[in-house]
Amino acid sequence: MAETTIMLACAAGMSTSLLVSKMQKAAEAKGVDAKIFAIPASDIDNKMASEHPDVLLLGPQVRYMEAQVKGRVSIPVAVINMQDYGMMNGDKVLTSALDMLD
Template sequence: MAAKTIMLVCSAGMSTSLLVSKMQKAAEADGQDAKIFATAAADADNKIASEHPDILMLGPQVRFMLDDFKKRVDIPVEVINMQDYGMMRGEKVLQHALDVIG
């Protein structure tokens, strides 16, 4: 099974870096082959072009970009659950991403 690439987008790329590490730990513990990274909203288009993610996960603070991304990309775009984001529940966010990718 090919590795899943999960891209997290937030306003500056900082707040999601902790979530990325928690998601990676959850993926390793679960035996999932996943590449997870975060980027700032301003650099999202470059990262989509270079990394070809399977899914785009938006931080709650950039949820207003959902429709714009959905129009422009041909991969699933989801908003990270605010409670999971706030509590840094990496395993929940990872599971949601994997469920959507299928």
């Protein structure tokens, strides 16, 4: 299977970087070839063009942007489950991202 690119966007891109490392560990454990990175929500359009992600996950703090972003991009978009985000549950967030691609 080809590498899956998962982009996470939150208010500033900081809180999500810890979640990215946990998701990468989960991907390695599952043998999933994934490129996972976090950006500030203000960079979504730029990164869509340069990184061509397969799926976009929004941090709970920018959930208000979901409809607007879905209208601009042609990939699956979802808001990260608040509980999984709070617990930094990389495995669950990774699984939900991969499920969006099926």
